[in-house]
Amino acid sequence: MTERSELPDAEIHHGHGDVSGGWLRAATFGAMDGLVTNTALVAGVGGGGAAPQAIVLAGTASLVAGAISMALGEYTSVKTQNEQLDLEVEKERVELERNPDGELAELVQMLRARGVDAGLAQRVAVQLHRDPETALRLHVVAELGLNPEDKPSPMVAAVSSFFTFSIGAVVPLLPYLLGFSLLWVALLCGGAGLAAAGAISSRFTPRPWWFAALRQLLFGAAAAGITYAIGSLIGVTVA
Template identity: 40%
Template sequence: MAMRHKEKHKIDNIGWLRAAVLGANDGIVSTSSLILGVAASHATHSSILVTGVSALVAGAMSMATGEYVSVQSQADTEAAALETERVELQRNPKSEHHELTGIYVGRGLDVPLAKEVATQLMIHDALGAHARDELGITDAMSAKPLQAALASALSFGIGAALPLLVVVVVPQDRLIPVIVAASLVFLAILGGLAAKAGGANIKKGVLRVTFWSALSMAVAAGVGAMFGAAT
């Protein structure tokens, strides 16, 4: 018996990868920006550290909640669409067969072959065929709320912990330049790893992440310095 060949594609990673990259990136950028803003306002070292820890906890919880609600909404929408399709298959299977045939004709099959493919797939798994080819719902792309929430919270916490570690070990008089440099290095590594895991261009991934992150930190530091000078 011939062994089936199963290919592993980068797209299989998209569910957890999106949540993990978003969480880690936001953890580094938001925590670093907040630390820079507070440090630029001439706050004490202990105040900066408390601010960073608070940002880590609040941000991780916020990321988990937001990601769960967002992805759960997507999951609910998918479930409703599948239920509608299930009802239609029971009520009017001929119309659904015709619909599936039209999809395959649109993809380049001739009509007789498209009809035969639709027939065979509907015999095997009618709902699965319509979910995949009509609705675009697959196992790899389907919404997984809990997985996304946990990935976001964990990755945010890891990302936020990196600039916090800098606050702990670096003297306050050198904190701002070291935070900026370390955060950009962390973000460049993250951007490169994310691009590699997703099969994208690594250089573009690194440049995209570092540019927008540097802009965010510069704005935060500027606001902190402005309000610090005003007090």
């Protein structure tokens, strides 16, 4: 008679979203930044009394400059974060080589802090320390909260932020590009884009879609209102 394991079968159809700061964070940040930046810019320049051609020129320049800046900033930021993690991993590797007993005791303490009995924690730590790479990975994850094998790609972050910023930035310019020269139409278009982007981002969070949409719309409206007021004041002064 075949013995059956008392342990439940492992769940194999199970996955998690991107939480390591890769494409999702960069894409969300890029889209929101593009929408807020150019909606506010259109409000400020339009509030100052600029002609539609000047608004399109300013908005296009903002789109190109912002997309490049976002891409370079994301690449540098993620690359620096990865390099810092590599440095910390190397520090931990050296420490494991120089002071294996101390690192073993540290792992025992970490296991005990998570509710493992003292004797079992000692046996588990000893067994895990038999493989230096396993021990290294456990110490890095426990001490830094980051997995050295799950680093985000700087290039993916740069490309995703570049394209999503560009898409977001072009939304408030669409009415002018399509021949409409009314400022309120452009602002309405930007507001709709902000609400839509917020609602889409809620798919990756526990927040309801309407909350995320309203939150982003309010943020964008505040930015646009401030720049419109400043643009109006400057336009009156220049006139």
